[in-house]
Amino acid sequence: MATRESVIRKSEKYFDDGGFVEELSKLVEVETESQNPSKRHELHRYLEDFISPLLKNIGFKIEIFANPVLNGGPILIGERIEDPNLVTMLSYGHGDVTPPQEDEWNEGLTPYKIVVKGGRIYGRGTADNKCQHLINIRALACLIEERGSLGFNVKFVIETSEEIGSIGLREFFLEHKERLKSDLMIASDGPRVDKDVPTLFMGSRGGLCFKIDVNLREGQNHSGNWGGLLADPAIYLAHAITCIVDSRGQLKIPEWRPRSLTPKIRLALKNIPAPMGGVEISSEWGEVGLTPAERAFGWNSFAVLAIDSGDPKAQVNAIAGKASAICQLRFVVGTELDEILPSLRRELDNNDLAMVAINKVNNNFLNATREDLDNVWVKFCTNSLAKTSGKNPHILPNLAGSLPNDVFVDILNVTTVWIPHSYAGCSQHAPNEHILMATSRDSLRNMAGLFWDIAEYKFNFHMSRFQTTDY
Numbered sequence: 001m002a003t004r005e006s007v008i009r010k011s012e013k014y015f016d017d018g019g020f021v022e023e024l025s026k027l028v029e030v031e032t033e034s035q036n037p038s039k040r041h042e043l044h045r046y047l048e049d050f051i052s053p054l055l056k057n058i059g060f061k062i063e064i065f066a067n068p069v070l071n072g073g074p075i076l077i078g079e080r081i082e083d084p085n086l087v088t089m090l091s092y093g094h095g096d097v098t099p100p101q102e103d104e105w106n107e108g109l110t111p112y113k114i115v116v117k118g119g120r121i122y123g124r125g126t127a128d129n130k131c132q133h134l135i136n137i138r139a140l141a142c143l144i145e146e147r148g149s150l151g152f153n154v155k156f157v158i159e160t161s162e163e164i165g166s167i168g169l170r171e172f173f174l175e176h177k178e179r180l181k182s183d184l185m186i187a188s189d190g191p192r193v194d195k196d197v198p199t200l201f202m203g204s205r206g207g208l209c210f211k212i213d214v215n216l217r218e219g220q221n222h223s224g225n226w227g228g229l230l231a232d233p234a235i236y237l238a239h240a241i242t243c244i245v246d247s248r249g250q251l252k253i254p255e256w257r258p259r260s261l262t263p264k265i266r267l268a269l270k271n272i273p274a275p276m277g278g279v280e281i282s283s284e285w286g287e288v289g290l291t292p293a294e295r296a297f298g299w300n301s302f303a304v305l306a307i308d309s310g311d312p313k314a315q316v317n318a319i320a321g322k323a324s325a326i327c328q329l330r331f332v333v334g335t336e337l338d339e340i341l342p343s344l345r346r347e348l349d350n351n352d353l354a355m356v357a358i359n360k361v362n363n364n365f366l367n368a369t370r371e372d373l374d375n376v377w378v379k380f381c382t383n384s385l386a387k388t389s390g391k392n393p394h395i396l397p398n399l400a401g402s403l404p405n406d407v408f409v410d411i412l413n414v415t416t417v418w419i420p421h422s423y424a425g426c427s428q429h430a431p432n433e434h435i436l437m438a439t440s441r442d443s444l445r446n447m448a449g450l451f452w453d454i455a456e457y458k459f460n461f462h463m464s465r466f467q468t469t470d471y
């Protein structure tokens, strides 16, 4: 007879018999670079030849759609509807990866061929996001094979444009809103707080990229003949940045400082260790009076991602004509996305910097989301993970990074619970991307247990937020 333990044992066996590494290898070999137009066909091949069979084998109906927006990759919906009266879970993953950076990997490693070494599984996309959706699909498979059915309904969405800002995902969800309606969403991406302890996060920080440009004149002019006579764009640019932050990166614009770090959120973050993963946290940096966890998960942060003026490799004793910087604000709920750039404009104008232009970077933004930590689904998932792992999960109000979670929350009004399967040192978006064998195995067990619990628990529909009123 199928039991919670037997489903978990099945997931362990799949991992221990090599099934996980073998299947992940196949997924990693598909060069799903969404930023590279010449690899476009790989995005479709990933969904058609690899994800579809995985889901079809466990009774899912598959449909692959062209992206509703030009330049966006295809999107897959996999559905297994056992009974419309049962709870319906939405899940999400992305098949695309960042550029491979082939020449920068350590000796013996290469982006598109999996190497297992020292308890690590190396390969581009292992952590972000291929292992994450594979673990969830395989945990569902263990439940179905062992139990004979899911006991709930699942709608799985896999997109292929996450690394280019989830192009078209919002339009796609608007178009398929009725079809994708669900009671909760459980998905996986990003790192655990501690590689040995399950983490849950209930939203993500938003992210807005923008460019500040100072464009004074064409060409460069001799700094001896013209110094003191021609305005220097790089100096204007530097002043613009100091309008935004002080010398330790503390935000100066009132609208950019969140008001949502409530005592309840601070309490939730109290036992969260500082983000870990290979680099030492700067002691004299960030908002004074906040712990590292509060700065990462409960506060906003500004970064200059790239900066440009003149040519540092071939400077010619000249005053540049232009200067620009690509900047980013990561922000938590309570910061109004629509007010970010207007308040910067006001601040620049008040500081005599009207010549500094603000330009959006190809619609590169995601809004911030955060579920109430008292939400009944949050508690349910926390208890389940604790039961399987024997450890108290780390609960984050939101991820420090950004995800297209605003799409799910805004359009479906669904509770979102994210359960990451990687760890902070995984080098995602960098050479030597990898996941940990032990963490992956642990995650498979946890998800198998969680899906069993969802199948077996006799839910009342009032658990889902949008049905509260009609219950």
Ligand SMILES: [Zn+2]
Binding pocket: 098, 128, 163, 428, 429
């Ligand atoms: Zn990524």
